[in-house]
Amino acid sequence: MYKIFKKEVLAPTIILFEIQAPLVAKKAKAGQFVILRIHDEGERVPLTIADFDRNKGSITCVFQEVGKTTRELGCLREGDSIKDFVGPLGLPSHIEKYGRVVCVGGGVGVAPVHPIARALKEAGNEVTGIVGARTKELLFWEDQMRAACTELRVTTDDGSYVRKGFVTDLLKEAIEEKGDISLCIAIGPLPMMRAVCDLTRVYNLKTIVSLNSIMVDGTGMCGSCRVTVGGEVKFACVDGPEFDGHQVDFAEMARRAVIYKAQEQLALEKYTGKIAHGCSCGNGGGR
Numbered sequence: 001m002y003k004i005f006k007k008e009v010l011a012p013t014i015i016l017f018e019i020q021a022p023l024v025a026k027k028a029k030a031g032q033f034v035i036l037r038i039h040d041e042g043e044r045v046p047l048t049i050a051d052f053d054r055n056k057g058s059i060t061c062v063f064q065e066v067g068k069t070t071r072e073l074g075c076l077r078e079g080d081s082i083k084d085f086v087g088p089l090g091l092p093s094h095i096e097k098y099g100r101v102v103c104v105g106g107g108v109g110v111a112p113v114h115p116i117a118r119a120l121k122e123a124g125n126e127v128t129g130i131v132g133a134r135t136k137e138l139l140f141w142e143d144q145m146r147a148a149c150t151e152l153r154v155t156t157d158d159g160s161y162v163r164k165g166f167v168t169d170l171l172k173e174a175i176e177e178k179g180d181i182s183l184c185i186a187i188g189p190l191p192m193m194r195a196v197c198d199l200t201r202v203y204n205l206k207t208i209v210s211l212n213s214i215m216v217d218g219t220g221m222c223g224s225c226r227v228t229v230g231g232e233v234k235f236a237c238v239d240g241p242e243f244d245g246h247q248v249d250f251a252e253m254a255r256r257a258v259i260y261k262a263q264e265q266l267a268l269e270k271y272t273g274k275i276a277h278g279c280s281c282g283n284g285g286g287r
C-alpha cells in the first residue's frame with residue numbers, strides 16, 4: 001500500500017498528492033509517469049511524476065478530476081493509501097544544454113512541465129516558462145514555475161489574471177523577441193499541444209510534446225496507447241511519452257482519445273449515483 005503523505009487542493013478540480021513510494025522516488029526522473037490503482041476493483045490510471053523527493057521517499061502527482069477514477073482519487077484524504085503504484089514508467093526527458101529553451105504548460109500540464117523546466121535550468125539553459133489556464137482560479141504553481149525557470153510569462157484565456165490570451169500568443173511573442181530559441185517543450189491538453197506545434201512549425205523550432213494517450217498496462221504489451229509519429233507506430237508508454245510534436249498525428253490521437261467515451265460516461269454516472277447516496281470524503285473532491 002502507498003500512503004498519501006500530503007493532499008492539497010490546488011484549484012477547483014485540481015489536486016496534489018504526495019505519496020510514499022521510496023522505490024519509485026529512488027529512480028524517478030523528469031518526464032516519467034506512474035500507473036496507479038486505488039483498490040482491487042479500480043482501473044489503472046497513468047499520472048505524470050510532477051516532483052520527487054529521494055530523501056523522503058515520496059512522489060508528487062497533480063491530477064485533474066475528469067471522470068470516475070480521478071474523482072474517486074480526489075475523495076481520498078491524507079493518511080489514506082493507494083493499492084498499486086507502479087513506476088517510474090516511460091522514458092525520461094532528454095536534458096542537455098541547448099542554450100535558450102521555452103517550457104509551455106497549459107492547465108494541469110503545468111505540473112508535468114515543472115520538473116522538466118527545473119532540470120533544463122540546472123543543466124545551464126536559459127528557460128522561459130509560459131503557463132496558462134482558462135481562468136485565474138485554475139492557475140496553480142506560479143511560484144514553483146517562477147523558481148524553476150529563468151523567467152515566467154503568465155496568461156489566462158478570459159483575461160482574469162495578468163493578461164488575456166492563449167499560451168500560443170505568449171509563445172509567438174517570446175520566439176519573435178528572443179530569436180534564437182533552440183527547443184520548445186509543451187505539455188497540456190491535446191488541442192493546446194497541437195496549436196503550439198502548428199505555431200513552432202512555422203518558425204522551424206523543434207518542439208517536444210508529452211502524449212497522454214489511453215494507457216492500460218504501461219509496458220508496451222496491450223497496444224492501447226498506440227500513436228503515429230513520423231508515419232511510424234509508436235507506443236507512448238515505452239517509446240514516449242515525449243515525442244517530436246511536429247511528427248505526431250494529432251488527428252488520429254484526438255479520434256482515439258474518445259473511443260471509450262460512452263463507457264467512461266456510464267462509469268461516471270454510476271459512481272456519482274453511488275456517492276450521492278453516501279460519499280463521506282468531506283472535501284467535495286476539490287470541486
Ligand SMILES: Cc1cc2nc3c(=O)[nH]c(=O)nc-3n(C[C@H](O)[C@H](O)[C@H](O)COP(=O)(O)OP(=O)(O)OC[C@H]3O[C@@H](n4cnc5c(N)ncnc54)[C@H](O)[C@@H]3O)c2cc1C
Pocket residue numbers: 033044045046047048049061062063064065066067068069070071108111112211212213214215216241257258261264265268
Ligand atoms: C502518460 C500519461 C500521463 C498523465 N499524467 C496526468 C497528470 O499528471 N495529471 C492528470 O490530471 N492527468 C494525467 N493523465 C491523464 C489521466 O490518466 C486521465 O485523466 C485519467 O486516466 C482519467 O480517468 P478517469 O476515470 O477519471 O476519467 P475517464 O472518464 O475514464 O476518462 C476521461 C478522459 O481521460 C482519458 N483517459 C481515460 N482513461 C485513461 C487511461 N487509462 N490512460 C490515459 N488517459 C485516459 C480519456 O481521454 C478520457 O476521455 C495522464 C495520461 C497519460 C497517458
Ligand code: FES
Pocket residue numbers: 214215216217218219220221222223224225226235236237238
Ligand atoms: S499502455 Fe499498453 S502498450 Fe502502452
